Amino acid sequence: MNITMVLILSIYGIVRKPNLVKKLIALTILGDTANMFVIFIGYRLIYPVIPPVLPIIDQNRLIEFLEQAVDPLPQALVLTAVVIGLAVNCLIAFAIIQMYRLYGTVDVRKIFEKVFPEERV
């Protein structure tokens, strides 16, 4: 429920804020919250819970390890998702800096007026 509210807030931030930098911040929050949601799916609510790393290499302890370890698959998928989100955010940040140099402003409405001077919304 908490995660749904943060997702709704970040989508509101992307749509309604006219500043480009604030849109980028809201996009980062959206990506991080979605990754957090995937990690919560793989958790187990039992008492002695360990990460999926074999502490002592011994075949007799394998059954005990299987009963206590957390699911490793969502964590691996989130690693890939974090890197791709980072790459996209990095490229958007470069584009925002170049747009500021060319147009002199970071406000979406003013850039729209400079690029299409005849249209009126």
Place this chain on the structure above:
Amino acid sequence: MISLRILVFLIMFSSIIFSSIILTILDIFPPQKDVRPLGKYYLNYSYFEHGNITRTAKSPEAVTAIVWDYRGLDTLFETTVFFLAVMGGLTLFRVEKADLSKTRIKYIGMTMIVKQATKILAVLIIAVSASIALHGHLTPGGGFQGGTALAIAPLLVLAAYSKYILEEHGLTYLKAILIRSISLSMIWIVVLMPALNGYNLMQNQPFYPGEIFNQLISGSLFFYNLLEYLAIGMGFTAVFLYLSIPEKIYLEELRSIESEKG
């Protein structure tokens, strides 16, 4: 009297607390107490063979085995996407007409205390990042995490001293991009080598050695972690070097483009 924003926030907050209490009391979606069968399979076969050597990854860390061995093609193309994004960013910032080496802004750096601390910290950061990356098959971490930590050391030197000190000591744009491209092509070579010798593409276990000199290296996982560490670290260093070009050069570039057009 109360504005619309405050009302919306109050509604959201109370609905979170209310729904959490209701869902916990009625026990509607209980969290799981047992791992899915697919996760159990990966945990089972991650180090021990159980009879078939092509199913194991010989690594006690299940997450690294999934990322580079069981779902290795995902990670390979994620690295390529990162490479393309950095390439696109560096293209946006290219400098053609102005001369990069002519303009040198006088910047003496921060105070003596910061400089002395940076000398110690930069070396420590490089050592810690190498440990995170190269032990990726034993502890949580791996190539990507170590790479992002490696890029912090040139950034510290850039902030405390200046960019020109970094370039005088040998870390130019060209070297960073060259190391990154060589590491990425070597990752592709490590991917293709088992296929040329009769196994599948990106196969880990019967082809690459599991132990060298009695130390566990988990086959190809060690090489992937090392090459990814170098590639990501040098990619971020190139990004930081391009971001710290002084703004005067871009204004000069734009002015020369305008005068050429008009």
